Amino acid sequence: MLKYSKETLKRFSEPKFAGEMKNPDSVGEEGNMKCGDVMRIYIKVKDDIITDIKFLTYGCVAAIASTDALCETVKGKTLDEAEKLTWKDVVEGLGEVPSIKVHCSVMGIDALKDAIKKYREGIKPVINDEEECCEEMKNIGKIDQ
């Protein structure tokens, strides 16, 4: 395993925001199975403020730790503020992130931006509805194979 900072490993071992969310207002996704990371972010929004956030990941140590840090930063922020977040803001509290892991640690931001975009466009998610699932979503993670 790569050399990760103490802060990264702490986040990784006890992520506070990992897990599924019931009835989110929006869901965003990023990544594919080939590079080894798939990220999904759920948000609840009230009066343009992100009141709750959770994530699911098929991803590595860096993906889990950085997305958990992102969630903590984002919670309570307005959509506009959240959209402006950069990779630097997110990994600030994580100590050093190995350079080959930058790719894994930006995925949370991209998934969040996707969720915000879908929210603004009024695209609503339905979770765990296998029957109505469209083909595209069945293939999550199989892109690029």
Next chain:
Amino acid sequence: MRFKLIYMDNGATTKIDENVLKSMMPYFTEKYANPSSSHSFGQDAKDAVDKARGRIAKAIGADEHEIFFTSGGTESNNWALKGLAFAAMNAGKIDASGKKIKSGEHKNHIITTKIEHKSILNVCEWLKENAGFETTYLDVDKDGFVNPEDIKKAITKKTLLVSIIHGNNEVGTIQDIETIGNICKNAGVLFHTDVCQSFTKTLVDVQKQNIDLLTLNAHKVHGPKGIGALFIRKGVEVMDWQQGGNHEKGMRSGTENVHGIVGFGEAVKIAMKDVNKNVKHMILLRDKLIKVIMDNVENVKLNGYYKEGNSDKRLCNNVNFSFLAIEGESLGGYLDQKFVCSSTGSACNARNLEPSYVLKAMELTDEEANGSLRLTLSKFNTEEEIDYVAKTIPKIVEKLRHISPIGKVVNYFKKK
């Protein structure tokens, strides 16, 4: 029971045996002479080097004059391939009567597999770029076996060498090198094999298996790092590797790594003495780990050939699983926090962000390759450690699947 460290990454390297270390110490402190020195102090060091050479030769059925010490497996592989290539190129420059003949007429074709160690694959690439050699990379089947018939078919008039790994470092598949050696012998082609992983774990015999060149190192067999050997069959033309003070019969100059060589020899002696006991022990642990995980985890696949009790088609110390819907580095990361050392073929763990080429050659999907976990055992592992790891892995897998989006479907639709 609490463990300080459970080391299950013996495919990467092994712990040095205490007795190996003990055998080396005098060569740092008391017997530090140069084996080339003519005084008796120097001759003691030379005797120690020769004794180690003899032990290593005996372990593979070779003559001691056919063993050349190197800095390890990587160097031995480099020397074997480049040494043969350059010898062939030089032989091609002058014909038997001393006349110059056209360049490019020498044999310039190598046959190998897609699952070799990088120190073979990258040397083949180097020989292509720098010396015009062509390489055929043979496919393997789903278990990781190369078909000896494919080797037969790939041999042409231009083929100089067939180089096939014996025990694979990732999935433990052991190739049938006896059959391959025979094919090469009958076709008049040289045969090299890398036995770094299989040595002291299954039969290696350069006579029975018709091996012309063979790569060994010490640090996979509880010896020190930075020391290895190349077996070169008597009569096989190989270019001298390092020029200088004519050490190693003029083939590889440089003052001998005496303490390393002594440790290598001692490691081989110890390993050969207890080979049956150790292999039996590792088979027992390997089979138990495989059984408990396969029985207790859903959606898991064992990679590589496997039959309970077998150690001549799969290394006795290799376990390689693919857990679906989770990524291998995070699985290894949680194991690390439980003080268990493992490794993975996940893309996320690789510098090039590509899943393991060995697993891909075996036609694993990206998901299977990224979810792979390798646990490689040694004689030092215990049944208690196996029980602990077999109990811990299912818990981590469950935790990671709980937070994985794979299999949890979202359906989007437009509001309007």
